[in-house]
Amino acid sequence: MAKVGLIAGGGTLPIEFILSAKxxxxxVVVFALNGMASKELEKLADRVYWLEINQYKKxxxxxxKERIRHIALVGKVPKNVVYSSSEGADEEYVKxxxxxxxxxxxxxxxxxxxxxxxIGVEVxxxxxxLSHLIPEKSLLTDTQPDEMTMEDIKFGYDTAKRIAGMDIxxxxxxxxxxxxxxxxxxxTDAAIERAYDIAGEDxxxxxxxxxxxDMRWDVPTIGPDTIKLLARSKYSAxxxxxxxxxxxxxxxxxxxxxxxxxSIEAI
Numbered sequence: 039m040a041k042v043g044l045i046a047g048g049g050t051l052p053i054e055f056i057l058s059a060k061x062x063x064x065x066v067v068v069f070a071l072n073g074m075a076s077k078e079l080e081k082l083a084d085r086v087y088w089l090e091i092n093q094y095k096k097x098x099x100x101x102x103k104e105r106i107r108h109i110a111l112v113g114k115v116p117k118n119v120v121y122s123s124s125e126g127a128d129e130e131y132v133k134x135x136x137x138x139x140x141x142x143x144x145x146x147x148x149x150x151x152x153x154x155x156x157i158g159v160e161v162x163x164x165x166x167x168l169s170h171l172i173p174e175k176s177l178l179t180d181t182q183p184d185e186m187t188m189e190d191i192k193f194g195y196d197t198a199k200r201i202a203g204m205d206i207x208x209x210x211x212x213x214x215x216x217x218x219x220x221x222x223x224x225x226t227d228a229a230i231e232r233a234y235d236i237a238g239e240d241x242x243x244x245x246x247x248x249x250x251x252d253m254r255w256d257v258p259t260i261g262p263d264t265i266k267l268l269a270r271s272k273y274s275a276x277x278x279x280x281x282x283x284x285x286x287x288x289x290x291x292x293x294x295x296x297x298x299x300x301s302i303e304a305i
Contacts, residue, residue, distance in 0.1 A: 043108065045111045074115060178295075245283065274301070
């Protein structure tokens with residue numbers, strides 16, 4: 039039986055990965071990040087090791103011990119971890135961060151991938167395991183966007199792609215063709231709440247992939263928690279980029295969006 043490693047961050051996406059890998063007949067060894075990954079992983083994976091994000095030497099030792107040759111990076115990792123993880127970090131971790139040209143997401147992920155390749159471990163394309171979560175172009179909800187909302191979606195999409203291309207963030211919030219908030223290191227949830235504080239009801243959220251999106255890393259994701267927050271902040275619509283984004287618990291997402299009067303469109 040084949041074996042795959044999984045570096046698991048937060049959210050339910052790592053659970054989806056494990057279930058899919060099991061359906062393919064693969065064993066899954068999880069390297070779960072403390073304070074981020076769910077304890078539910080222990081019920082599903084063949085083995086789980088709990089690690090701090092800065093325990094690089096221990097992680098390498100466990101990779102060799104388990105004879106991992108293929109590994110996936112799945113789940114939410116707060117972007118501010120690059121500032122909070124240096125305390126108590128091992129020497130290799132500090133050296134790796136210190137040698138980066140900058141601390142953009144892709145710079146860090148490329149460095150991780152390069153280090154793993156040096157010891158014979160390949161970071162896999164998650165599409166093998168998670169492609170069923172990616173919607174194609176369509177209106178997902180019964181709730182229809184009105185004409186003003188459609189204008190905001192078009193405006194927001196173009197803006198979001200430019201922001202994503204600069205590796206700032208992948209989400210913008212717009213209202214009446216004005217950018218109300220842009221996601222940066224604070225994350226999507228904080229941007230959603232900030233926009234409501236600024237512009238009130240009927241904002242539109244647009245979330246996209248990077249122009250050079252690598253499907254091995256940091257694929258944008260929405261799920262029920264996203265919809266819950268949009269509903270609480272009385273948004274009118276959510277637009278996501280088709281073909282390059284995960285929708286976790288899709289049926290629940292659609293049901294809860296329709297109940298809140300929020301349209302969801304993959305564009």
